[in-house]
Amino acid sequence: MAGSRGHPASAASVRGMHMKIVHFADLHLEAPFAWSGATGEAARRRRQELRAGLRRIAALVVEVGADALFCGGDLYEHELVTPDTAAFLRSTFAELSPTPVFLAPGNHDWYGPRSLYSTAGWTPNVHVFRTDRLEPVALEDGLTLWGGAHLAPANTRDFLDAFHVDRAGVHVALFHGAERSWLNEQEDGKEPHAPFDAPEIERAGLHHAFLGHYHRPRDGAYHTYPGNPVSLTFGEDGERGAVIATIAADGTVTRERRVIADRSAHDIALDVTGCNSRDEIRDRLIERSRGLSGVARVTVHGELDPDVDLQPTDLRTAVPQFDAVMVRTNALAAGYDLDAIGTEATVRGQFVRDVVAAQLPEDESRRVIVTGLRAMSGRADLEVL
Numbered sequence: 001m002a003g004s005r006g007h008p009a010s011a012a013s014v015r016g017m018h019m020k021i022v023h024f025a026d027l028h029l030e031a032p033f034a035w036s037g038a039t040g041e042a043a044r045r046r047r048q049e050l051r052a053g054l055r056r057i058a059a060l061v062v063e064v065g066a067d068a069l070f071c072g073g074d075l076y077e078h079e080l081v082t083p084d085t086a087a088f089l090r091s092t093f094a095e096l097s098p099t100p101v102f103l104a105p106g107n108h109d110w111y112g113p114r115s116l117y118s119t120a121g122w123t124p125n126v127h128v129f130r131t132d133r134l135e136p137v138a139l140e141d142g143l144t145l146w147g148g149a150h151l152a153p154a155n156t157r158d159f160l161d162a163f164h165v166d167r168a169g170v171h172v173a174l175f176h177g178a179e180r181s182w183l184n185e186q187e188d189g190k191e192p193h194a195p196f197d198a199p200e201i202e203r204a205g206l207h208h209a210f211l212g213h214y215h216r217p218r219d220g221a222y223h224t225y226p227g228n229p230v231s232l233t234f235g236e237d238g239e240r241g242a243v244i245a246t247i248a249a250d251g252t253v254t255r256e257r258r259v260i261a262d263r264s265a266h267d268i269a270l271d272v273t274g275c276n277s278r279d280e281i282r283d284r285l286i287e288r289s290r291g292l293s294g295v296a297r298v299t300v301h302g303e304l305d306p307d308v309d310l311q312p313t314d315l316r317t318a319v320p321q322f323d324a325v326m327v328r329t330n331a332l333a334a335g336y337d338l339d340a341i342g343t344e345a346t347v348r349g350q351f352v353r354d355v356v357a358a359q360l361p362e363d364e365s366r367r368v369i370v371t372g373l374r375a376m377s378g379r380a381d382l383e384v385l
Contacts, residue, residue, distance in 0.1 A: 019143060022061045024242040025072030025212025026228040027054060030080040042323040051088060053230035056260040057242050058092055064244055072212025073106025073176030086120045097125040104129045105149040106176030106212055107193040134159050142169040150176060156194040165205035170251045173209040182218060207251030224255060231265035234297040266296045273302030278310045282318040295324045301331035330363040336373055348376050
């Protein structure tokens, strides 16, 4: 459990105030999951897991007796939502009534006149922020929530630029934005939508900002990124899920993280050195995958015996509990002694020298050499893992 101190509240009316909220962001309902290799029914199961994640977050609101649910954007994928998505969200949030739900659209679920946010027919307990400037909502006497929305998939300005609270009391914000100093610590290629600097939060008179956009969870002195609650890609780390936050009368925010997903994306390193058959390799993968489900990225490494006929399908079929299995071989070394073969005054020696001289990417070079050497030795299994 962690806490953050805000600057002193100035209104006597907040004395004794105590409010508990659940905050999440970046669920990305209806994500295609093409990155994982999941297609058809497998991808559909992964998308259903995203819905199950929201159900668990709603259950957490009830479990802890939260006074409100916050969502910091990217709740869904704007271009991929269906009427069924709208019905699911509408009913999930309606079941929480009268507990209020506050939604701050992000760059993937931006607000527009034809967006789901505008057309879903929400119950009265749902509040959608609809402008690209922070607007106030009174949560209770002396506590104000300021929220804003992305109105397009890109080019949203800094919500905190030239902003300052205009009333007494405790103030918290809810929006989707990129804190600049953390950008390089997030996933590759993350764009700085609605970029801001952390010191702007306190300067604006806010005690805390509840945010979305970065998928890696992070707690700052005055702001919180919950991280995506259900796995969206491989290599994710950190305690992702929902954040239970208690806002005290002096602006102090105390946070507790809850993991809500029971299926995820797993990175599995598979060393094939010393394996004399594909069955031995499959057995190693089965052991490494015991108890896991969801999707997996298997990185095959080590030295593969040239006599072993191993194909990606052999690995995928060994672990049918996964919705999808991606196989990477860029860390795999050929079992041939290429240095020795490259010195031979033979056809295969010249072949190896020619491929090396071509300066192909490492993985492609290995595939070409092994395929060629197999062909020269009369083997029928020319495909290379």
